[in-house]
Amino acid sequence: MPDATDADGLTVGQISARLGVTVRALHHWDEIGLARPSLRTASGYRLYTAGDLERLHRIVVYRELGLGLDRIRAVLDDSTADVPAALRAQRSQIAERVAHLRQLSAGLDRMIEAHERGLLLTVEQQAAVFGPRWDPDWPAQARRRYGNTTQWLQYAEGSAARGPEEWQAVADAVSELDRALGDAMDAGVTPGSPEADRLVERHRDVFASYFPLTRQMQVCLGRRFEADPEFAAHYDGIRTGLATWFRRIVDASARAHGIDPDTATWE
Template structure:
């Protein structure tokens, strides 16, 4: 440092700032170098450096430049009040970050577990036949898919009450399916097409389900003994009926169910 002051580059390096920042603060009159070399280059004096150090401290505390200017240039102002306001804002931000951390923790757990319920809660909500290993098996099979990620994102925000409501809606719908078949509804008629669309809407509570995906699920209802047993317990033959109804609804929408794929 010369007797007159410190050049801009050295000042920036000493305070951990950029030369551009110092130029900006100079331009807005927040911190300007008081001295000049004979060649006209700016030099920061000891007093300038002290002001800059105070600016750096207040900026690290989160104060904006206008607030910093008010503290430095209005001796009669109450610095403590300014800092109290900043502290209150910081406390609010900390609370927001804590909430975000909680949300992220639930998202991580949902990606890993699928359903954020204890085994007892799962059996109580989904019924005694529910296998608590199914979510883990589903993650093992589909954990890298977009649909699993969407499922987990939604599951992260669901409470036990939310899952109970979803289960009740599905149970009521399945009973309605059985009643429709008993009443003579056939795959492809208006009643069955309406039920198929409602079925897709209900499934989309977990992840967006396209008609092609629904066709693939319909095949699984017949091919997988767990699903066929579930639907046939509502009404004998319901698994096959629902699969055919889904196929006919897809066909009416211009989709060949025989060639539909998971997309």
């Protein structure tokens, strides 16, 4: 490598500032033979000529387009390389990445909206899925009441992935469970019986559509269904006394799993 004075070329620091690449990257490209400075000073410092700078410009451009260093070397050094074909291939890869990023962006928008609204259905869709008695303001009320809880986050993340068909499946599962609970109470199913315990497990499975429900949480929920006027009205509207009966079968199942319903907490 010829010796030169400082006036004959640009230093590594000057090239770094001009091209916006790190000194470390320039040293690496020198070490692997991708872009070596043509000159050195008597003191051994690298100096880049105008020709070196032109090559570095091309490396920076190709790197920003996403080409790997080996591919860049081939494009620059192989006289038989089909540069347009290489760039077209890279353009196709970039187009795929752009499409993927757009999908991610749309998913993030839905996730943000789900965290803020809870239910990503129009008022008309909500009425069609949940019935005419559904109040479209309920999700907003739930957000104000439970928005800082882990369960709301779990519910929102599930909601972001659901459209009308998925919510219809959830609503159908809830309705079928409600009918099964009413039929079981009419049939005289007793708390602690195998059939009652199966219904308790089925309730936990159905409720997992909203968020995972532990047995202790289920006990707390059963008590709320009985004590809260709105919940009690829903269950007692299916069968008189169903809210209390449901609480009793949940309590019995909890005892069978070593949980004292009187001390159960939301955890």
